[in-house]
Structures are given as C-alpha cells and as structure tokens.
Amino acid sequence: MGSIDLNDEQELLLEGSAAKLRLVLLESGVEQACRQSSLRELTSFLAESETALFKGRLQLHKQDDQLEVWLKNSAVGRFSKQEFEEYLLNRFTQ
Numbered sequence: 001m002g003s004i005d006l007n008d009e010q011e012l013l014l015e016g017s018a019a020k021l022r023l024v025l026l027e028s029g030v031e032q033a034c035r036q037s038s039l040r041e042l043t044s045f046l047a048e049s050e051t052a053l054f055k056g057r058l059q060l061h062k063q064d065d066q067l068e069v070w071l072k073n074s075a076v077g078r079f080s081k082q083e084f085e086e087y088l089l090n091r092f093t094q
Contacts, residue, residue, distance in 0.1 A: 004087055006077020012069055018092050025058055025071060033058040033071055039092055046081060
C-alpha cells in the first residue's frame with residue numbers, strides 16, 4: 001500500500017476503500033492521529049481553491065503546489081500536490 005514520508009519519523013498513509021478511507025499519521029510506526037474522508041473529498045480538495053481540509057487535530061493545508069500535514073496546529077511535514085495525486089492514483093487503481 002505504501003505511504004508518504006513526511007520526515008525521518010513521520011509518515012502519512014491511507015487505509016480503507018475509496019468511499020470510506022482513513023488518513024493516518026504515524027510516528028515511528030505508531031498512530032498519532034487519523035481522519036476519516038473519501039476519495040471524492042480528497043480529489044475535490046486538490047482540484048478546488050480551498051486551502052485547508054479538516055478541522056481539529058489532523059489537518060491538510062494547500063499552498064501553491066505543496067501540501068502540508070498539520071498535527072495539533074503545527075506543521076509536521078510537506079510534500080508536493082503531484083506526489084499526493086500519484087499516491088491516490090496508485091492506491092485506488094490496484
């Protein structure tokens with residue numbers, strides 16, 4: 001399934017199906033936070049002009065072609081929008 005490395009200790013991965021999935025933030029393999037979503041919600045966020053997805057403990061923020069993962073109101077990692085789109089495509093076309 002794979003994941004997106006955010007830094008040396010943290011990674012973001014998706015679990016579940018396209019209709020009901022979980023974004024999970026792991027630190028050294030231990031779950032720190034998760035958020036339920038859908039593939040439709042994530043792809044809409046990437047395509048639209050919104051700059052933030054989700055409220056609360058785990059959030060995604062978009063700036064230009066970069067996405068940032070926030071945990072407890074602090075950025076923990078950044079990756080490209082293209083990398084996330086490819087991750088979604090690979091994850092849900094298998």
